[in-house]
Structure formats: structure tokens, C-alpha cells
Amino acid sequence: MSVKQISIFVENRPGAMHEMTNVLAENKIDMRALSLAETEGFGIVRIIVDDAYEATTVLKEAGYINKLTPVVVVAIPDEAGGLNRVLQIFTDNNINVDYMYAILGGKSINEAFMIFKVDDPKKAESVLRAKGIRLVQQEEMSSL
Amino acid sequence: MERYYQPEIECASREEIIAIQNEKLVEQVKHVWENVPYYRKKMEEKGVTPDDVKSIDDLHKLPFLSKTDLRDAYPYGLLGVPLEDCVRIHSTSGTTGKRVVAFYTQGDIDMWEECCARAITAAGGSKEDVCQISYGFGLFTGGAGLNGGSHKVGCLTIPMSSGNTERQIMFIQDLNATILCCTPSYAAYLGETMKEMGLSPEDIPLKAGIFGAEAWSEEMRRDIEKTLGIKAFDIYGLTELSGPGVSFECSAQKGMHINEDHFIAEIIDPDTGEVLPDGTQGELVFTAIDKKAFPMIRYRTKDICVLTREKCSCGRTHVRMAKPRGRSDDMLIIRGVNVFPSQIETVLMNNGYPANYQIIVDRVNNNDTFEVRVEMTSEMFTDNVGEIMERQKQLVDGLKSMLGIKAKVKLVAPKSIERSEGKAVRVIDKRKI
Numbered sequence: 001m002s003v004k005q006i007s008i009f010v011e012n013r014p015g016a017m018h019e020m021t022n023v024l025a026e027n028k029i030d031m032r033a034l035s036l037a038e039t040e041g042f043g044i045v046r047i048i049v050d051d052a053y054e055a056t057t058v059l060k061e062a063g064y065i066n067k068l069t070p071v072v073v074v075a076i077p078d079e080a081g082g083l084n085r086v087l088q089i090f091t092d093n094n095i096n097v098d099y100m101y102a103i104l105g106g107k108s109i110n111e112a113f114m115i116f117k118v119d120d121p122k123k124a125e126s127v128l129r130a131k132g133i134r135l136v137q138q139e140e141m142s143s144l
Numbered sequence: 145m146e147r148y149y150q151p152e153i154e155c156a157s158r159e160e161i162i163a164i165q166n167e168k169l170v171e172q173v174k175h176v177w178e179n180v181p182y183y184r185k186k187m188e189e190k191g192v193t194p195d196d197v198k199s200i201d202d203l204h205k206l207p208f209l210s211k212t213d214l215r216d217a218y219p220y221g222l223l224g225v226p227l228e229d230c231v232r233i234h235s236t237s238g239t240t241g242k243r244v245v246a247f248y249t250q251g252d253i254d255m256w257e258e259c260c261a262r263a264i265t266a267a268g269g270s271k272e273d274v275c276q277i278s279y280g281f282g283l284f285t286g287g288a289g290l291n292g293g294s295h296k297v298g299c300l301t302i303p304m305s306s307g308n309t310e311r312q313i314m315f316i317q318d319l320n321a322t323i324l325c326c327t328p329s330y331a332a333y334l335g336e337t338m339k340e341m342g343l344s345p346e347d348i349p350l351k352a353g354i355f356g357a358e359a360w361s362e363e364m365r366r367d368i369e370k371t372l373g374i375k376a377f378d379i380y381g382l383t384e385l386s387g388p389g390v391s392f393e394c395s396a397q398k399g400m401h402i403n404e405d406h407f408i409a410e411i412i413d414p415d416t417g418e419v420l421p422d423g424t425q426g427e428l429v430f431t432a433i434d435k436k437a438f439p440m441i442r443y444r445t446k447d448i449c450v451l452t453r454e455k456c457s458c459g460r461t462h463v464r465m466a467k468p469r470g471r472s473d474d475m476l477i478i479r480g481v482n483v484f485p486s487q488i489e490t491v492l493m494n495n496g497y498p499a500n501y502q503i504i505v506d507r508v509n510n511n512d513t514f515e516v517r518v519e520m521t522s523e524m525f526t527d528n529v530g531e532i533m534e535r536q537k538q539l540v541d542g543l544k545s546m547l548g549i550k551a552k553v554k555l556v557a558p559k560s561i562e563r564s565e566g567k568a569v570r571v572i573d574k575r576k577i
Contacts, residue, residue: 007527009520011557037529041536041554042520044529063559065520069527098528117527 002070002121003138004052005033008045009065012038020045020064027058032141033115035101046101048073048115050142072116072124073136083114086133093127095120146395146458149258149265149297153405154460161461164405166199168433173197173206175224176439182221183209183441200408203431204419208442211244214384219245224439235283236383236482246383247437253292255434259381259389259403260293266394266401266458267352267377269323271298274349276319278312278326278334279357280480281305285387286357290325293389299323306330306480309337316350324353327480328360328368328376332510335371345373354379356388358477360467364510365397378467384440385432391465396457399464407432409463410442411451425450428465476571478505479512481549485570488516488551491542495535496524502561506574515552516543519561 010016017036024031024047033048049055052068059066076082090097098117113136118124125135148154156164174194176183186207187193196205214222223230230247248256269275275294279286287305294301302315306326312334315321324331331353338348350372356379365376380400381388390407391400402409410419411426420426428447432440447468456464476483485503492501497518504515518539526532536553543551 005527009525009555009557011560016557039529039533042532042556044527046527063557065522065525065558067525067527
């Protein structure tokens, strides 16, 4: 089960990001992870929240164009070579990483959570699981 | 010492000029009545016949022509001579229904080039000069008009056309060009490039420039004069009336002398059509009194300006027009190129964008900036930055191929472009002229 990430179109100008987070704050939406891809003219804000359905609804109502994107969240032991091991599996299985970003692990301080946007999330999950890598599910992200 | 190309006409007495205008106008009205059914019909609707026009005092009786007429009569409806007597066409860059195609007989071209020759001579040009024409050549009238005028003056003419800035500078330096003809924004760009190349005004042989085809400020003039070490002269014209050279500036640099032996100028109230006295601001209207192939009678330019008959220190007696204050038309001139919002709309639609857009034009360091803002839609949005950028690039390319100039495309949030009631505010022109 991949995790639902919300991608939001935001203009690249002072205050634009704040206006968007304001919508989330007003609706008591709790962010679990955030990453921003910026260009000269606009940005795409990628967030994982406690309630994806609620978040997309309020964002849409506020006029924000957004899309749900499935991402793979992997719990990586906080030790040397942890990330390398996961990427090795992707390489071996010819899985392309479009982008990735990290957050610190939730309850366990021994793990980092790496969020991967890959070309084939289903395949990625099954090969990771086969190698005994712990995957983080939507529920776990929501309850962080 | 002021130079004149045709002193007997350029410095003729008021009476002489009026006599020329009276004679030519009567003949022109007859010519149009007999050969242009489209205009004859307009005259008949107004109950005017050639017999009613005996002198320029009767000019106000004649009906106006506007851009709409040009569009309705496109392409041959306003032709005044058989096609076999025409030798050339020129056209504005509009690829929409607003395109103007103007026809010329050899006589029309001679007249036009003569007007340009007067402008070049007024800028100090003579047969000892080397004149570089950096206006575009082709359908655009800029290149052809000044090129012909330069030949008539006897200058060594460099038919450079626009673009390839480094080569432009090389020719100016290697061939000792003394006069430069181009759009003011291109002149500013050339100056900037020369500066970057480490050239000072003393390294540049230019002494004068004739710049037109777009609005420019007095401030910009001083700037260009300083960076290029020249005296900069304004020139005005419209494809409908031949091209550049309808009026031109003299050494006094206080308004442009209208070639009154070819063009009669009037200022009207744009709302009522009533003729206004000299010195009053209003819409400029021209009657071309000896152009045969494409005879324009009382053509409304939509340019807002003022005429003055005050004596000019240069010795010329022809009426002067101030720099037009702006066009009531929707056409934009950006970097010397005609741009219609409707063209931009077409490109947006063809690329799957909504018609919610805004054009922002500004002038930064004497160069026009041109930005098209388009609203993002759910259909177009994806999580992939590369894909959005690719679409953006396709739009930039589409606009470039439609307009001939590059626009910056900015994707903005939905509903962020202000909706107005009635006519949309499509254009925000921040250029201070």
C-alpha cells in the first residue's frame, strides 16, 4: 500500500506558500512531511498529511489545484549504509526514482523515513518487502 | 547648417503648401470616386460628390476610413488602380483579421522614398554618409522605406536588416557607418551591447540615428544619444499611408514635420469625429493626397496627439505633430513588432490553455519586457515539474512563431487574473512614454 501525497500548484511569489499553509491550519490539518519543488515562476508543494481526503477537499475549495500522487515511504535504519541498501534494491530492479525527500522517523528515533516518488510504486514495494525493508503505511503516517 | 532634401517644398510658404494641397486633394477625391467603389459608396451614403470638394476647407465633408474598413475591404477593396499597375505590397505583421495589406505603384514608392530621403537629410545625411538600415526588411515597411530614402540621398547604404547584433556592430565599425536607422529599442540594445564590448561613444563612427515604428520617451532618446554618441531623430509613419516618413524630426527635435505636400493632417475628437483646432489634443487623421494604389482619405490612425504650426527653428514650414501619446487601438508594439492580443489568445487555445490570460509589457533599461500570464488548470497540472516546464516551453515557442518575438510565460494560480465586467483587461502596459 503506497502512501498518498498531495501535490499543490503554488505561485512563486512572497506570501504564496503562507496562504496555502493558512488553509491547512484553519482546517486543522496536520502535516507529516513536506517538500517543495520550485521553478522560476511556480512551485509544486508536496505534502503528506494526517487526513488526505479532508486536505484535498479544503484545498480545492480554497482554489488550489492539487493532485494525489502515490509515493513509497520506507523506514530506513539510522545507520551508515541504510539508504544505500534501499537504493541498491531499486537499481537491481531497474526502478527509477523521480524524486525523494526525507523526514525523521516518528516514534522511533532509530529510523529515518525516506519518501520516494518512483515510476512503479507497486513493484518498488514488493521488491523492498521481499528484501525485508520496512514500509510505512498511510495509517502509520497519519498517526505520527 | 540645416540640410534639406527639397528646400523649395520643405520650406515653401503656407500659401504654396495650401495651393499644392488644394490641387492634389480635388484630384485625389475624383480618383477615389471613380476607382474605389468601396469609398464611393461611403461618399454616397454621406451625400458627398467630388463636386463638393473644391479645396482643403471641404475636407471635413468626406467620410472617414478606419481600420475596420481596411479589414472589411481586405484585400483588394480599397485598391485605386488596376493590379497590373501595382509593383509592390507591404503588410503589418498581424496574422489575424487585422492584417493590413497596402499596395504601391512605382510612383507611390518614389513619393514614399522621397519622404524618407527628407528625414535622412534632416538628420544631417548626405551622399558622404554611410547609412546602416537595421530595420527589418520584408513585409515590414521600415527596412524598405529607409533603404529607398538612403539611396535617394546618395548615402552608401548598408541594407543590414535586424538581428545579429555583433555583426551589426562590426559593420558600423569596419564600414564607418555614420547614420543608423532602426527601432529605438533596438538602438538601445545596440548601445548596451557596445558598452559590454568595452566600446565608448568615441569608438563608434555613428553621428545620427533615425528611430521609429514604436513609441519611445524623451528620456530614452537622451540615453541612446549618450551611449551611441549620436543625435537621435524620431520618424513616424503607418503602412496604410506608405510607411515611415509620413513625418520626421528636424534638428530642433521638437515634434515631427508632416510632409504636407503628400499628407493632410487633421485632429479630431475621437468620439464625435469633429475637427479640432491646432494645438488641441485629439485623434490624428490623415489624407494621402497623391498616393494612387492605396489612396487613404481621412484615415483614422487612432494615435492621440497634438499639431502645431508654430514657426520651427529649422526653417521648415510644414506642420509638426507631437509624439503620439498613445494608441486607442488594441495593438501593441513590442520591440518594434506589432502584437495583437487576439494572436496570443489563438496560441493559448491551440495549446490547450484557457482564455484567461494577461499581457504585461514594461520597459526595463530601455528594452521592452513582454510577459504572458496564464492560469494553471486542473487538467494541465501534474506532479511532474519537467512536464509542466515542457508545456510552458511549447507555449513560448508557439508565441514566438506566431508573433516573431519571444515572450516570457508565467503560469499563475487559477482565478488570480482579475475578471472584469464587460471587456477584459488583457493588456497592462507599464511602459512610461
